[in-house]
Structure formats: C-alpha cells, structure tokens
Amino acid sequence: xSEPTTITARAIRERLAAALGHAVSVSGPGKAAARADDEMLxxxxxxxxxxxxxxxxxxxxRHVMLVGFDLRRPASTSGSSAARAAEARSAAAxxxxxxSAAAxxxxxxEAKSAAEAASAARPGAxxxxxxxxxxxxxxxVRLRVExxxxxxxxxxxxxxxxxxxxxxxxCHDLHGIVPAGHPDLRPLVIHEPDPPAAPYKSxxxxxxxxxxxxxxxxxxGVIEPGHFRFSAVxxxxxxxxxxxxxxxxxxxxxxxxxxxxxxxPIVERACGVCTVTHATxxxxxxxxxxxxxIPPRARAARVLLAEMERLYNHVGDLGNMCAGVGFNFGxxxxxxxxxxxxxxxxxxxxxxxxxxxxxxxxxRLDLEKRGLVGLGAAVxxxxxxxxxxxxxxxxxxxxxxxxxxxxxxxRAEALRLGALGVAARASGLPDDLRRDRPADGYxxxxxxxxxxxxxxxxxxxxxxxxEAAVSAALIKELAGSLPAGPAMVVPPGGPRSGSVALxxxxxxxGASWLWLMAGADGRIERLHLxxxxxxxxxxxxxxxxxxxxxxxxxINKSFELCxxxxxx
Amino acid sequence: xxxxxxxxxLTPIQSxxxxxxxxxxxxxxxxxxxxxxxxxxxxxxxxxxxxxxCPTGAIKWxxxxxxxxxxxxxxxxxxxxxxxxxxxxxxxxxxxLASGKRDGLIDPFEPPALGPNAGVETLLFDPSAREHIRMRxxxxxxxxxxxxxxxxxxxNGCDWEIAALLNPYHDIQRLGxxxxxxxxxxxxLLVTGVMTRNLEEAARRTYEAMPEPRMVVAVGACAIGxxxxxxxxxxxDGAGGTLPVDVYVPGCPPRPEAIIEGxxxxxxxxx
Numbered sequence: 001x002s003e004p005t006t007i008t009a010r011a012i013r014e015r016l017a018a019a020l021g022h023a024v025s026v027s028g029p030g031k032a033a034a035r036a037d038d039e040m041l042x043x044x045x046x047x048x049x050x051x052x053x054x055x056x057x058x059x060x061x062r063h064v065m066l067v068g069f070d071l072r073r074p075a076s077t078s079g080s081s082a083a084r085a086a087e088a089r090s091a092a093a094x095x096x097x098x099x100s101a102a103a104x105x106x107x108x109x110e111a112k113s114a115a116e117a118a119s120a121a122r123p124g125a126x127x128x129x130x131x132x133x134x135x136x137x138x139x140x141v142r143l144r145v146e147x148x149x150x151x152x153x154x155x156x157x158x159x160x161x162x163x164x165x166x167x168x169x170x171c172h173d174l175h176g177i178v179p180a181g182h183p184d185l186r187p188l189v190i191h192e193p194d195p196p197a198a199p200y201k202s203x204x205x206x207x208x209x210x211x212x213x214x215x216x217x218x219x220x221g222v223i224e225p226g227h228f229r230f231s232a233v234x235x236x237x238x239x240x241x242x243x244x245x246x247x248x249x250x251x252x253x254x255x256x257x258x259x260x261x262x263x264x265p266i267v268e269r270a271c272g273v274c275t276v277t278h279a280t281x282x283x284x285x286x287x288x289x290x291x292x293x294i295p296p297r298a299r300a301a302r303v304l305l306a307e308m309e310r311l312y313n314h315v316g317d318l319g320n321m322c323a324g325v326g327f328n329f330g331x332x333x334x335x336x337x338x339x340x341x342x343x344x345x346x347x348x349x350x351x352x353x354x355x356x357x358x359x360x361x362x363x364r365l366d367l368e369k370r371g372l373v374g375l376g377a378a379v380x381x382x383x384x385x386x387x388x389x390x391x392x393x394x395x396x397x398x399x400x401x402x403x404x405x406x407x408x409x410x411r412a413e414a415l416r417l418g419a420l421g422v423a424a425r426a427s428g429l430p431d432d433l434r435r436d437r438p439a440d441g442y443x444x445x446x447x448x449x450x451x452x453x454x455x456x457x458x459x460x461x462x463x464x465x466x467e468a469a470v471s472a473a474l475i476k477e478l479a480g481s482l483p484a485g486p487a488m489v490v491p492p493g494g495p496r497s498g499s500v501a502l503x504x505x506x507x508x509x510g511a512s513w514l515w516l517m518a519g520a521d522g523r524i525e526r527l528h529l530x531x532x533x534x535x536x537x538x539x540x541x542x543x544x545x546x547x548x549x550x551x552x553x554x555i556n557k558s559f560e561l562c563x564x565x566x567x568x
Numbered sequence: 569x570x571x572x573x574x575x576x577x578l579t580p581i582q583s584x585x586x587x588x589x590x591x592x593x594x595x596x597x598x599x600x601x602x603x604x605x606x607x608x609x610x611x612x613x614x615x616x617x618x619x620x621x622c623p624t625g626a627i628k629w630x631x632x633x634x635x636x637x638x639x640x641x642x643x644x645x646x647x648x649x650x651x652x653x654x655x656x657x658x659x660x661x662x663x664x665l666a667s668g669k670r671d672g673l674i675d676p677f678e679p680p681a682l683g684p685n686a687g688v689e690t691l692l693f694d695p696s697a698r699e700h701i702r703m704r705x706x707x708x709x710x711x712x713x714x715x716x717x718x719x720x721x722x723x724n725g726c727d728w729e730i731a732a733l734l735n736p737y738h739d740i741q742r743l744g745x746x747x748x749x750x751x752x753x754x755x756x757l758l759v760t761g762v763m764t765r766n767l768e769e770a771a772r773r774t775y776e777a778m779p780e781p782r783m784v785v786a787v788g789a790c791a792i793g794x795x796x797x798x799x800x801x802x803x804x805d806g807a808g809g810t811l812p813v814d815v816y817v818p819g820c821p822p823r824p825e826a827i828i829e830g831x832x833x834x835x836x837x838x839x
Contacts, residue, residue: 190766190802191765191766192765192766217767217770218718218719218751218770218774220749220750221717221747221749222717222727222730222731222747223719223727224719224722224724224727225719225767225770245766246721246764246766246767246770247719247721247722247761247766247767248721248765248766248802249721249762249764249797249800249802249803250797250800250801250802250803251797251800253800253801253802254797254799254800254801254802262623265643265645265647265796266623266796266797269723269725269795269796269797269820270723271723271724272722272723272724272725272726272727272728272821273724273725273728275725316728329576329579329580332580332735332736333579333580333736335734335735335736336586336735336736336737338732338735339732339736339737339738342732343596343598346597346600346601347598347599347600348600349600350598350602350646351644352729352821352823353725353821355643355645355725355820356602356643356644356645364650365646365650368600370599370600371598371599371600388579389579392572392575392576392579395572396572396576563724564722564723564724567721
C-alpha cells in the first residue's frame with residue numbers, strides 16, 4: 001500500500017462547498033494555528049446534514065461519535081453533589097481557620113456565579129447534535145446541526161453511517177431528538193424511561209425449528225451484566241440481539257456543572273480496567289481547552305502507563321480466551337503473569353489498576369522511583385514467560401482448532417460498522433490512534449504496525465499476543481529513559497464558555513474518544529465519552545450469527561468488550 | 569506434538585509454588601500501595617483542605633476538627649494528602665478494612681503514630697491477630713462456602729479483583745470458597761457496583777433465587793454507598809437499599825486480600 005496523500009482542512013471545505021452548493025464557514029479548534037488541519041467545526045442545517053456527512057464519509061472518513069447536547073437546560077449540578085459540596089463548604093466555614101475559610105469562600109462564590117451564568121443566555125443556546133468524523137490522514141470534522149426545540153427531528157445518519165446506530169439511539173433516549181428513518185429506536189440507555197415507552201421487545205428470528213435462548217443480564221461467571229437473546233436452530237445462531245446499559249450510571253449528566261478537577265475521578269471510573277485511557281482522553285481534552293502544555297516527564301510517563309495498561313489487559317485477555325474454551329492451562333498460567341503485572345502497576349503507582357495518576361496538566365502523583373527501578377527487566381521477564389506460554393498454546397491443536405475460522409469479522413463489515421482496536425486490526429484495518437493521531441509521548445516514538453487479515457478469533461489472539469510484546473518493549477525503553485523534572489503543571493484558568501475539545505486515545509480495547517464542552521468558570525457543560533467497546537458491541541452482534549452457541553463466550557472474549565465504559 | 573504435551577505438563581511442575589498463604593501471612597503490598605489515609609492530630613491544624621478536596625465526602629468535619637475518615641466512602645485517591653498544606657495526612661498501607669456494620673467503617677480518631685505506617689503495623693500485622701484469623705478460618709471452614717458474584721453496576725474494577733481471587737496466587741479454592749454459576753447454588757452474594765436503576769430488579773430477583781440461609785457482602789465503595797457516583801439520578805447509592813448487606817468491604821477496588829477478609833468475616837457471622 002502506498003502512503004495516502006494528506007487531506008487538508010481546505011480540501012474538506014471545498015468538498016463540502018461542492019456537495020452543498022454554497023461556501024461553508026469553518027472554525028478550527030481556535031488556539032494553536034498548527035492544529036488548524038487537525039480539527040474543524042462546520043455548521044450545517046438539518047436539510048444539508050445528510051449531504052455533508054456523505055461528502056465527508058466519501059473521503060474514507062470513519063465515524064468517531066455522534067453527540068447530542070442541550071444548552072437550554074438549567075444549571076446542571078446534580079442535587080446531592082451540590083448539597084455535599086455546600087455541606088463541606090459550610091463545615092469548612094464553621095471551622096473558621098483562616099486559610100481554608102478564604103479558599104472555601106472562593107469556591108462558594110464560584111458555584112454561585114456558575115449558577116448565574118448557566119441561567120443566562122449562552123452562545124448558540126439550544127438543542128444541537130454533532131456528528132464527528134475522522135478523515136484518514138486529514139482533519140477531524142465536526143458537523144454541527146441545531147435542532148429546533150419544537151421539532152426535534154433530523155434525518156437519521158444510520159442508513160449512511162451504520163456505525164452511528166447506537167449513538168443515535170442514545171441521543172434519542174437522553175435528549176428526545178428523533179433521528180427520522182432510524183431502523184431501531186428501542187430504548188437503549190434508559191431501560192424504563194419516563195414517560196414509559198412501549199414494552200421492550202427483543203428482535204428474534206422466526207421459522208420452523210428456531211428457538212430462543214435468553215441469557216442474562218446476570219451471567220454465570222464473574223462478568224458484567226447484559227442480556228443476550230439468541231435465535232438458534234440446533235447449535236447454530238441465526239440472530240443475536242444484545243441489550244446492554246444495565247450498568248448505566250448516568251456518568252455524563254452527573255459530571256455536568258462540576259469543575260474539571262472534580263470530574264476526574266468519576267470519568268476515570270467509567271471503566272476500572274481502562275483507567276489510564278479514560279483519564280488521558282479527559283485530561284487531554286481539558287488541556288486543549290485551557291491551552292496547557294504538559295511537562296516532558298508527563299508526556300513520556302503517560303505512554304508508559306498506557307502501555308502498562310495495554311499489557312496487563314492483553315495478557316489477561318489471552319488467558320480469558322483460554323477460559324472461553326475451558327483450557328485451564330492457559331487461563332491459569334496467564335492469570336499468574338497478569339497478577340505479576342498488577343503488582344508492578346501497584347509498585348509504580350500505588351494502585352493495581354493505575355487509578356489516580358493521570359490528571360489534567362500531567363500526573364497528579366508522580367511515578368514511584370522504586371517502582372521504576374527494574375521495571376523494564378521485570379516486564380521483559382514476564383513478556384518472555386507470556387511468549388513461551390503462547391507458543392505452547394499455539395502448538396496445541398485442540399485449542400487452536402476452536403479459534404481458527406470462528407467468529408470471522410470481514411474487513412468490509414469492520415469498516416461498515418466502525419470496528420476499533422484489536423478487532424479492527426485483526427480484520428485488516430490498520431487503525432491505531434497511537435500511529436494515526438499520536439498525542440503526548442506517542443509523537444516521539446515509533447509504534448510498529450501489527451495486524452492480521454483473517455478476522456477470526458485466532459487472528460485476534462495473535463494480534464493481542466504481538467501487541468503485548470510491543471507494549472513490553474516500549475515499557476522497557478521508556479522506563480530507563482523517563483525525563484527528569486516536574487510531572488505536573490497547573491492548568492491555567494477557565495476556558496471560554498461553550499468551547500469544545502475532542503481527544504482520543506488508543507486503549508487496550510481500541511480508540512476511546514471524549515468530547516468536552518466548557519461551561520462557565522472552568523466547569524463542565526457537557527461531556528460525552530465514546531469508548532472502543534461502545535463501537536465494538538454492535539460488531540460482535542453481527543459476527544456471532546452463523547457460529548455455534550457454545551462458541552459465543554469465546555468470540556465474546558476475543559473481542560474483550562467492556563460493559564462498564566459502554567454503559568457509563 | 570507429544571513433546572509439547574510434556575512441556576505443558578512440566579511447566580507448572582517446574583514453576584515454584586506461587587500461591588499466597590493469606591490470611592495467615594500479611595497481604596503482599598508494595599511500598600507505594602495506597603491504603604486508608606490517616607491524619608496526624610499533632611500536625612493537623614484543622615484547615616479543612618482535606619475535607620474540601622475529598623471527591624466522595626469521606627472525611628467528616630465536626631466543629632472545627634477532622635473527626636473521622638469513612639473507609640466506606642474513601643476511594644484511596646490521595647487527594648487529601650495532596651491538598652493538606654501541613655502534610656498532616658498520609659496514605660497508610662492499611663487495606664484490610666472489612667466490617668459487619670456500616671458504622672464500623674468509619675475510622676475512629678487514632679492516637680498519633682510514630683511513622684506513617686507505624687500504628688497500623690502493630691494493629692494489623694500483629695502475629696496474635698493473624699493467629700486469631702487462622703483459628704477463625706479453621707473453626708468456620710468445616711464446610712465450604714459457595715459464592716455468587718453479582719455486578720450491580722460496577723466499573724469492572726472490583727470484578728477483576730474478584731476474578732483475581734481465582735488466579736494461581738490468590739487461589740481462593742484453597743480456603744474452601746468457590747464461585748458458582750447460579751444463585752440457586754449460592755450461600756453468599758458478592759455484590760459490586762452502585763446498584764443502577766436498570767439492574768435493581770435483576771439484583772433483587774438474584775437474591776430471591778438464593779436458598780436460605782443467605783448472606784450478602786458488598787464489595788467496594790460503589791456497593792457500600794455509591795462511591796464516586798453517589799447522588800447520580802441513575803444509581804441507588806449502593807447495594808444496601810435493595811439487599812440486606814451483612815459485610816462491607818471498602819476499597820476502590822478492594823485488593824483481593826481485602827475481599828477474602830470480608831468473606832471470612834461473613835463466615836464468622838454465620839453461626
């Protein structure tokens with residue numbers, strides 16, 4: 001494959017003008033001129049929306065997310081958290097100690113002015129949606145459409161961009177915006193909406209000999225909740241309908257009105273095993289909004305932490321795939337290696353899942369010196385062990401025969417449904433944000449491209465094993481060469497209200513993207529997190545038909561989808 | 569290849585035994601491990617910066633003095649440590665924090681310790697305390713305990729630590745405890761997560777499917793009181809409103825040893 005030519009923001013603008021028949025006004029991310037070709041915002045009307053999306057899509061652009069927001073909503077700090085903050089403040093004031101009273105007084109005034117600002121007029125106040133598309137070797141295009149409150153409809157994008165199917169359902173659930181022509185508008189996120197919707201109906205196949213196999217939401221193993229409805233003939237699955245969002249915690253609404261610092265531990269806990277990924281996308285969005293440059297040590301350390309996260313996840317997932325076929329040798333041996341990696345995490349950061357480290361401005365807790373000593377050697381030793389276990393697994397015919405040809409995701413289907421991460425790379429797509437849009441320390445290093453074309457469970461197994469080796473090599477390189485100096489700068493004051501930042505990072509499960517709109521006083525107006533699992537769940541549901549019911553756990557584990565960050 | 573089969577058999581045999589002996593031995597922690605924070609009352613000048621900084625409101629402030637830290641709310645993020653201008657608060661290595669009562673998680677005001685961990689060391693790693701735990705295990709583990717895990721809306725962190733109980737290091741089966749696939753086979757429900765609205769009915773029905781006598785252990789800050797999500801309209805702030813909780817295991821997530829401690833405490837409670 002030859003290196004594709006770069007597509008500039010100017011070219012996109014011309015393309016849009018040709019499609020819509022008039023010149024479009026484009027605004028960039030606003031700050032550094034160097035980023036003008038990285039991201040652009042285009043305002044289009046409802047009537048033009050589909051044509052604009054089609055024009056961008058035809059450059060080979062991938063769907064990033066569709067986010068809805070409602071700027072007319074009253075101040076959004078949720079009741080109990082506001083009450084709790086007020087309680088803490090009044091307690092602090094009652095304490096009467098000088099310094100804290102001053103600090104607390106400041107915070108109180110801030111909260112008040114935030115409430116005032118929220119009720120006042122806002123820039124572009126109203127209901128709107130944004131479709132975000134990433135042009136390969138080109139900018140990220142945000143197409144914004146304003147939705148009139150008395151007619152909350154727009155032509156659905158799902159027929160044009162099938163990867164947007166869940167985004168549109170979610171937007172419908174949360175904002176009441178109706179994508180006209182969407183093939184499936186059952187409730188997705190809120191299971192029992194108010195006012196009540198029609199009773200939920202699973203989609204099933206009908207015919208002679210077809211039976212239904214309902215599974216979940218509470219599963220047999222130590223796993224997260226979701227309801228799967230298989231339509232099967234004998235052992236063969238004809239259709240799979242997955243109902244998720246059981247662990248929906250209302251994270252996005254819950255952080256609205258909070259300061260950037262207050263929201264961090266909440267966003268970090270969208271998923272407990274991709275904490276670095278989610279803290280990083282959040283921090284990078286805040287850093288963009290506040291024009292913060294993080295110190296070199298933090299740039300490199302974020303890569304180190306992200307690779308530690310990828311490594312323990314991949315090693316654990318390889319083990320889980322063994323569990324998916326009941327091959328205890330692999331489960332147990334790889335489980336032990338994962339435990340050793342969790343210990344290294346703990347030695348490095350004080351937390352087995354690396355929580356509480358990455359923050360806007362760099363790292364809120366610097367890496368432990370003692371954890372860094374010998375880290376490279378320890379990781380290399382574990383990687384060596386993993387490699388020898390994988391070698392034994394690959395030579396086991398009974399194991400590999402379950403993996404080969406099972407759960408095939410074709411390249412075309414991966415592209416159509418917007419598969420991400422290992423699932424995409426094992427189906428012949430080169431997508432990897434570490435290479436495609438390098439941020440933080442990834443801009444300074446070379447990440448080798450790994451992939452496979454067969455798209456079956458075996459391909460995903462091999463891609464994971466190879467990526468684990470790459471992660472180990474990167475960790476070894478970085479642990480010995482981490483720049484000295486501070487790990488944190490304090491981000492300067494609040495950004496302009498209504499400004500938006502978008503950040504993506506390649507986590508163990510693929511690219512997670514976060515869309516962040518600033519409100520008044522450095523508070524969050526709207527946050528949307530679209531994790532890689534969110535993109536890959538509908539892909540899994542389309543891969544399973546044609547396979548055997550007992551292969552479902554294996555296929556599921558080969559995608560390694562997280563429910564928590566999908567459901568939020 | 570037969571040679572590979574031999575290798576596969578030899579690999580575990582050649583490896584040294586790696587399994588933990590917890591609870592007889594102390595949990596294997598690192599220098600950096602973040603356990604429950606502790607306030608030094610001599611250095612503390614009651615400026616309230618810790619109270620203000622805590623994301624979950626775990627530090628309680630009464631009439632100008634920091635009174636207590638609620639382990640059930642603490643997410644072990646060290647925000648209080650970073651915020652304190654007098655450096656009067658430090659993370660300890662205290663991770664075994666389970667209690668049979670919600671109030672039991674609220675750490676009483678401790679007398680000043682000599683070092684950051686000194687007071688804790690004597691409290692928890694005291695050999696006689698270990699001996700007591702051992703006796704407890706021996707007397708209560710005359711029979712096995714069958715556990716059913718229930719994710720009531722967790723971030724997956726607690727769930728992965730529960731899954732880690734089954735790895736060769738923690739190997740919970742060595743204590744006669746095992747996980748079962750159905751609530752109908754379970755003695756104990758191990759609940760993680762905030763209890764979302766979307767899961768409330770499924771959680772209740774899972775509990776109802778269990779035979780009597782049955783117990784509930786709430787694992788992690790979310791299951792105890794909603795954790796960082798407490799107050800979100802989509803969550804019910806912990807398992808306690810839906811299920812009768814017998815033992816609370818603080819942590820975000822709790823280490824596997826802390827979960828074992830909670831399970832053993834539940835065994836002790838069951839007469």
